[in-house]
Amino acid sequence: MTESSPHEPRPLAAPGELELSCRLPLLVLFVSAAVWLVIGSTFFLIASIKFHSPEFLGNVRWLTYGRVWPAAVNSLLYGFGVQAGLGVALWLVVRLGDTPLLQRGLVTLGAAFWNLGVTVGALGILAGDSTGYENLEAPGYAAWIVFPGYLLIALFSVLTLHHRRVRPLYVSQWFVLTALFWFPWIYSTAELLLLQHPVRGVMQAVVAWWYSGNLVVVWFGLAGLAAIFYFVPRLTQRALYSRHLALFTFWLLILAGSWPEITKSAPVPAWMPALGAMSAMLMLVPTLAVALNVLRTLGRNYSNLRAHPALLFFGVGAAAFVVAGLVRGLMALLDGDPLVHLTWFSRAMMQLQVYGFFAMTMFGAVYCILPQLTGLEFPWAKLVRVHFWLALAGLVLLVVPLGIGGVVEGLKLRNPEVAFADIMKGTLPFLRASTVGDLLLALGHLVFLTNLVGMVNRFYRVRALSAYAAATADLFKAAEARP
Amino acid sequence: MNYGALIFLAAFFALASSWFGFVLTPQAQVGQLRQTNTVPAGELYPEAPPGLARQGLDVYRANGCAYCHSQQVDQKGTVCRVVLADPGTNQNAVLAALLKVREDWTEAQAKEAIAKSRLHVLEGVAKEAADNASKALKAAGAKTELWVVPVGPDMARGWGKRRTVAEDYLFDSPVMLGSQRIGPDLANVGLRRPDPKWQLRHLYAPRIEVKDSTMAPYRFLFEMRKIEHERSPDALEDLPAELAPGPGYEIVPKTEAKALAAYLVNLHMDAPLFDAPLTLPAPPPATNAAAALLTNAAPQSMEKPK
Numbered sequence: 001m002t003e004s005s006p007h008e009p010r011p012l013a014a015p016g017e018l019e020l021s022c023r024l025p026l027l028v029l030f031v032s033a034a035v036w037l038v039i040g041s042t043f044f045l046i047a048s049i050k051f052h053s054p055e056f057l058g059n060v061r062w063l064t065y066g067r068v069w070p071a072a073v074n075s076l077l078y079g080f081g082v083q084a085g086l087g088v089a090l091w092l093v094v095r096l097g098d099t100p101l102l103q104r105g106l107v108t109l110g111a112a113f114w115n116l117g118v119t120v121g122a123l124g125i126l127a128g129d130s131t132g133y134e135n136l137e138a139p140g141y142a143a144w145i146v147f148p149g150y151l152l153i154a155l156f157s158v159l160t161l162h163h164r165r166v167r168p169l170y171v172s173q174w175f176v177l178t179a180l181f182w183f184p185w186i187y188s189t190a191e192l193l194l195l196q197h198p199v200r201g202v203m204q205a206v207v208a209w210w211y212s213g214n215l216v217v218v219w220f221g222l223a224g225l226a227a228i229f230y231f232v233p234r235l236t237q238r239a240l241y242s243r244h245l246a247l248f249t250f251w252l253l254i255l256a257g258s259w260p261e262i263t264k265s266a267p268v269p270a271w272m273p274a275l276g277a278m279s280a281m282l283m284l285v286p287t288l289a290v291a292l293n294v295l296r297t298l299g300r301n302y303s304n305l306r307a308h309p310a311l312l313f314f315g316v317g318a319a320a321f322v323v324a325g326l327v328r329g330l331m332a333l334l335d336g337d338p339l340v341h342l343t344w345f346s347r348a349m350m351q352l353q354v355y356g357f358f359a360m361t362m363f364g365a366v367y368c369i370l371p372q373l374t375g376l377e378f379p380w381a382k383l384v385r386v387h388f389w390l391a392l393a394g395l396v397l398l399v400v401p402l403g404i405g406g407v408v409e410g411l412k413l414r415n416p417e418v419a420f421a422d423i424m425k426g427t428l429p430f431l432r433a434s435t436v437g438d439l440l441l442a443l444g445h446l447v448f449l450t451n452l453v454g455m456v457n458r459f460y461r462v463r464a465l466s467a468y469a470a471a472t473a474d475l476f477k478a479a480e481a482r483p
Numbered sequence: 484m485n486y487g488a489l490i491f492l493a494a495f496f497a498l499a500s501s502w503f504g505f506v507l508t509p510q511a512q513v514g515q516l517r518q519t520n521t522v523p524a525g526e527l528y529p530e531a532p533p534g535l536a537r538q539g540l541d542v543y544r545a546n547g548c549a550y551c552h553s554q555q556v557d558q559k560g561t562v563c564r565v566v567l568a569d570p571g572t573n574q575n576a577v578l579a580a581l582l583k584v585r586e587d588w589t590e591a592q593a594k595e596a597i598a599k600s601r602l603h604v605l606e607g608v609a610k611e612a613a614d615n616a617s618k619a620l621k622a623a624g625a626k627t628e629l630w631v632v633p634v635g636p637d638m639a640r641g642w643g644k645r646r647t648v649a650e651d652y653l654f655d656s657p658v659m660l661g662s663q664r665i666g667p668d669l670a671n672v673g674l675r676r677p678d679p680k681w682q683l684r685h686l687y688a689p690r691i692e693v694k695d696s697t698m699a700p701y702r703f704l705f706e707m708r709k710i711e712h713e714r715s716p717d718a719l720e721d722l723p724a725e726l727a728p729g730p731g732y733e734i735v736p737k738t739e740a741k742a743l744a745a746y747l748v749n750l751h752m753d754a755p756l757f758d759a760p761l762t763l764p765a766p767p768p769a770t771n772a773a774a775a776l777l778t779n780a781a782p783q784s785m786e787k788p789k
Contacts, residue, residue: 054689054699061703066547128545132657161487168485177487178494185498189506194657202649203514204658210505254494258501265557266660267647269512275504342553342664413664416639420667421695428697 015375021100022090023373025107025153027456029087030366032115034449036079037359039122041442043072048435051428062126070137071125076354077135077215078146079118082183083111084362085223086153089176091369092230093157096173097164103156110152117146133194133204135212140195147187154180171246175226178254179219186214202267213260213276216353217283221253221321224361225290228318231368232297235308241296249286249293256282261328263341273337280332287325294318309384313364316392320356324349343413344427345406352399355441360391363448370455376462379454383447390444397437405430513649521754528754531654532746539746542739544657546701553661554670554750556643559635561760563613565605569626570597576623584616607634630762641675642668644753645761651752666698673750682744683736684719688726704740707732717741 015023047069049056057063094101101107121138124130129139138146157180161173190211193199199207233240240246259279262272298304298315305311327349331337340346367384371377378384405427412423521528532540543549565584570577574597581593584604588596596602604627605616617627633645647670652658661668676682684691687705689698705719707728718733728734736744755761 050699051697054697058700059702064546064701064703065699066550067545069550070547130544130547132544132549132659134549134662169487169490174490177490181491181494182498185502189502193506198656199510199514201513201516201653201655202658202660203510204656205652205660206509206513207506210501214501251493251497254497255500258497259505265555265646267555267649267651268509269649272505272509338557342555342662344663346662414636416636420640421693424665424697425695 015373017100018094018098019373019375021104022094022107025101025104025111026087026090026369026373028108028111029083029090030370031449031452031456032111033080033084033087033362033366034445034452036075036083036118037445038442038449040072040075040080041438041445043068043075044438045435045442047072048431048438051431052435061128067126067128067130070130070134071122073135074118074122074125074137076359078121078138079115080362081220081354081358082150083114083118084366085179085220085358086111086114086150086157088227088362088365088369089180089223090153090157091365092172092176092226093161093164096166096170096230097161098166099160099164101156102160102163107153107156110149110156113145113149113152115149117142117144117149120145131195133190133208133211135215136190136194136208140191143187143191143195147184147191150183150187154184170230171240171243171250172226172230174247174250175222175229178250179222179226182214182219182222182254186211186219205266206262206268206272209260209262214258216350217257217260218254220354220358221257224317224321224358225249225253227361227365228290228294228314228321231310231365232294232314232318235311235314235368236298236301236304238297238299241293245289245293249289252282252286252289256286261332264337265341277332277335277337280328283325284329287322287329290318290325291322309388310364310367312385312388313360313367313391316388316395317357317361317364320352320360320395324352324357327352339410339414340406341410343406343409344402344430345410348399348402348406351395351402356395356399360395363387363391366448366452370452374455374459376455376458378451379458380451383451387444387447387451390440390447394437394440394442394444397440398434399437401430401433401437405434516649516653518653519650519756522757522760524755526754528756529651529653532749535742535745536749537746538738538742539744539749540655542704542743543746544659548669549659549661551661551663551665551698552667552669553664554668555647555660556637556645556668556670556752557635558633558638558643558646561631561633562607563605563610564603564607564630564632564762565613565616565620566628566630567597567602567604567620567625568628571624571626573624577620577625580619580623580625584619607632628762631760633759633761637668640667643671644674644763645755645759647752648756648759650756650758666696669747669750670752671750673748674753677748679741679744679748682747683717683740684722686740686743687719687734687736688722691723691726701740701743704743705734705736707734709733 046057046063047065050065050068090101090107093099118138121142124139124142125137130137131139158177161177190207193207194204194211198204229240229246256279259275261276261280262268264270264273266273294315305315331340367378408430409423409427412418412426518527518529520526567577567581577597578590578593581597581604582588582590585593596604604620605613608616613629617629620627633643635646637643638645651670652660676685681692683705685693685698686701688700688702689696710731710733714733715735717735719735722728722734753761753763755763
């Protein structure tokens with residue numbers, strides 16, 4: 001294969017020692033994350049359709065709404081979210097530290113454990129073994145598989161960070177190191193106090209809120225911001241605007257973000273919702289700091305956005321982070337909780353945080369990392385943009401109708417004259433719009449998965465061809481030598 | 484911040500403070516709650532649920548009912564209600580006092596009102612006004628009761644009699660407060676729908692009981708079987724034609740469905756407690772002794788402002 005036809009994959013810069021060291025675990029993590037995304041959005045779609053026709057799959061025990069919905073959320077949070085976050089964390093540790101990954105075999109084993117555990121967890125939820133705690137529904141037996149998997153990946157990431165050849169730490173490394181350490185603590189606390197030795201009464205709900213808030217706000221916040229602070233300067237080829245602002249963001253995110261938001265109507269002492277609301281107000285500061293830092297780093301050179309489709313993902317991700325933080329903060333300042341608690345609004349906020357901010361950031365990161373890892377272009381480069389527009393449209397159609405629908409629902413719930421059935425009917429148009437959003441997102445995920453699988457397929461074809469060429473080189477030489 | 488150890492310490496400090504504040508401190512506070520006494524009856528609350536209802540909690544958890552139904556109700560505050568328990572002997576004085584309290588009533592209206600038993604003199608007033616009215620009526624020799632009535636949209640919808648408090652969930656594990664109301668709140672569904680048969684029919688086909696309901700059917704909790712000798716007493720009755728089993732067949736709830744229905748009818752969080760006071764209305768005659776005790780309650784002792 002000496003001359004390359006236009007149909008053959010064009011090699012980029014050849015992967016170096018760093019890329020080779022972490023290629024296998026990262027390919028496993030990213031491709032499985034994309035597969036989970038597709039599984040998750042299938043579940044989301046099924047759950048969504050049930051609002052329009054409640055009898056849809058109504059006789060199927062495994063697919064009743066109360067099982068499909070948590071299975072969807074768990075696929076999104078653990079199958080995709082934490083997995084993609086770990087992949088990006090690994091990459092940042094290796095690149096920024098300029099060190100090859102230690103023990104890539106064990107890290108890959110960790111990724112396999114993680115996927116096995118999440119699979120067992122999702123099947124457990126569908127079989128009716130859900131724990132009943134929101135965002136931690138995977139049954140206790142799945143935790144025994146998931147947790148060692150995480151520890152394997154995190155341990156060797158931290159050791160690789162420790163052996164880094166570039167000693168000064170970049171902003172993203174602070175975020176990554178903290179995230180790696182954060183999850184084991186919150187997860188083991190939640191598993192111990194909820195499943196192994198359950199605490200009593202409402203204390204269970206408090207621990208569950210604490211865990212879920214820490215996972216969604218802090219862990220996803222840390223992993224997502226680490227990617228934004230690394231890739232945005234890199235793609236725009238400008239230095240990060242301010243390291244101090246980033247430090248400030250880091251401190252407030254881990255200090256204030258780790259207090260969970262609790263609705264005021266919850267049957268707990270009043271200081272808990274009050275502290276949670278204070279945290280949301282404090283989070284306004286890091287939110288604005290992120291906005292300033294990203295905007296100043298991007299500068300006014302918008303042509304970058306056209307040149308790097310990945311930058312579009314980071315832009316939307318950062319914007320969603322800022323919007324989510326602002327809405328939360330303003331809701332706390334204006335005391336909007338009594339209006340929107342227990343409505344669709346909270347789900348809109350959750351999707352904005354997890355999907356709008358975190359997932360978009362991860363897409364951008366994967367689109368940047370994979371070509372470097374394999375030394376190849378994506379097989380369908382145009383599909384990256386298609387994915388972006390599908391994801392953006394899906395996100396807007398998911399979050400905006402649910403958010404507005406939630407406020408409308410809250411206003412009606414306040415007025416006891418409006419019958420409850422009428423309130424529910426009133427939310428249906430908003431739910432219809434959000435189902436379209438779910439559908440667009442699902443299409444986007446298919447496009448993402450196709451591109452990833454195409455890339456991996458191409459990569460192994462190139463490797464197989466070159467291995468074949470190397471193995472048969474002597475034969476050809478001998479044949480040429482013969483007269 | 485160029486040292487990994489420093490970052491680690493920062494993260495450790497932040498997470499430790501959050502853990503201390505939101506896990507350890509609540510555990511020392513709400514985690515240590517024990518059964519309490521109702522006010523003023525002094526009964527132990529909450530009672531352990533019956534065994535079948537406990538199994539029902541598991542069915543509730545397994546099928547994720549909490550994703551559509553919350554189990555927490557809120558109140559805006561409490562108001563008072565003045566009830567004329569006994570007009571006493573001095574009718575004229577009571578009439579005069581009553582007319583002062585209710586300036587909008589004519590004499591004839593007031594007379595008619597006194598003739599009624601347990602007249603609600605004032606509804607939804609502040610504590611002070613209720614106290615004054617009560618005092619004036621007492622001075623005229625009448626017996627009055629002062630009721631504490633929690634109010635708010637949730638109460639007006641009939642979802643509860645008072646706000647829910649931490650004690651209500653002592654026997655739940657897992658505690659499923661729910662985060663969304665796609666369906667009505669279930670904290671007190673046992674008070675609204677005390678009939679397990681209704682619950683079973685509703686689970687089997689929600690729309691035969693509640694028109695326009697968006698609830699999913701739970702037909703997999705039931706089985707269709709051949710009627711052997713005679714119809715099972717549990718079999719669902721009066722099903723509409725399209726859902727009815729063929730002739731010779733019946734639809735019976737599995738144990739899961741029965742347990743879930745038992746759990747639902749057992750859901751009530753209405754005991755008057757120190758942190759959530761309310762006065763329960765007089766129960767209809769021929770009810771159990773515990774409820775009878777509550778009617779004898781001296782209403783004055785219930786005025787713990789909250």
